[in-house]
């Protein structure tokens with residue numbers, strides 16, 4: 090577990106600063122116990138329902154995490170050929186992998202069809218592509234229910250401006266297009282957004298999708314997507330799984346009568362709180378009464394603050410007992426004004442070389458990371474329940490970073 094009760098931050102039995110020394114920084118660290126605890130919470134509150142639980146790989150594609158969740162009974166929701174292959178690589182069978190792409194190409198669908206994984210289509214164009222591929226199975230259709238929810242407008246995926254899914258009124262046309270080439274519809278899917286705290290919204294979605302499903306012959310599965318909220322600030326709420334379970338019980342009889350299996354696709358909920366991005370303070374500036382604390386990471390490693398204005402707590406890992414006496418902006422090392430990890434934070438006096446922990450970064454941290462400014466992706470470590478730490482991803486080397494620029498081996502020569 091992640092322990093902030095003493096003067097130093099511990100992840101499991103290991104001191105965060107010792108992990109920084111051993112593996113270097115920036116470093117993503119994931120606590121296995123936290124993932125297991127979150128996974129059990131979901132499994133126990135859904136165990137009495139006809140339910141498949143698919144981990145949404147886009148939250149964090151770390152293969153150790155995938156393998157851990159697979160061992161606990163989870164399948165996978167994949168959004169690209171890369172994620173499909175990763176899930177297959179850790180041993181998931183095709184029926185345990187569901188591909189839900191957006192603006193998919195025929196090449197994307199080809200990978201899914203050749204591997205035989207489950208597919209949700211997002212538009213009539215995807216339906217036509219499957220016909221061109223002579224696909225012989227049944228698919229799911231992603232619906233935009235015209236309502237959504239989430240932490241930020243960019244994490245809301247249903248509604249009149251959302252690019253995802255097809256409208257309910259477009260469904261009959263898609264069903265008949267698919268039927269023309271022998272493809273059935275076995276599932277209706279919607280994903281409302283990310284950061285949802287209200288179980289009632291999922292029940293509303295369930296009712297919306299089952300009403301549509303009853304009009305189509307052959308639908309077996311109702312897929313409610315992911316989006317279950319975790320707290321980032323102390324005042325934030327987490328998704329109440331027990332309430333969800335009680336509300337599901339109220340509709341269980343209807344589900345059983347219709348013979349529908351439910352699918353949920355949690356991503357963030359399983360991994361967000363397990364992750365910590367460790368970085369080193371590299372410089373400190375004073376600006377009109379407050380500090381700008383520079384670090385060796387940035388929004389290339391954690392895009393969420395710049396993309397969504399998201400909040401992540403920042404701790405000085407060995408100064409947890411020291412009083413917060415200064416106000417600081419914690420910034421990265423990129424040539425970008427938006428490279429701000431945390432604004433206006435009260436922290437203990439920082440020094441060059443101090444290690445900071447950017448908390449709750451297990452979801453949409455590494456998976457959204459980039460090589461902007463040609464900087465390396467961080468290494469990743471898992472602290473196992475047994476107490477040992479394992480390196481699950483090496484830090485990139487300069488050679489790897491430049492490897493794809495083959496052209497640089499033949500520079501143009503100057504005339505003069």
Ligand SMILES: Cc1ncc(COP(=O)(O)O)c(C=O)c1O
Nearest residue numbers: 145280283315316354355356357
């Ligand atoms: C189709 C689909 N399912 C599941 C998820 C996972 O959402 P979350 O990580 O909020 O649970 C997403 C996230 O974008 C998604 O697009």
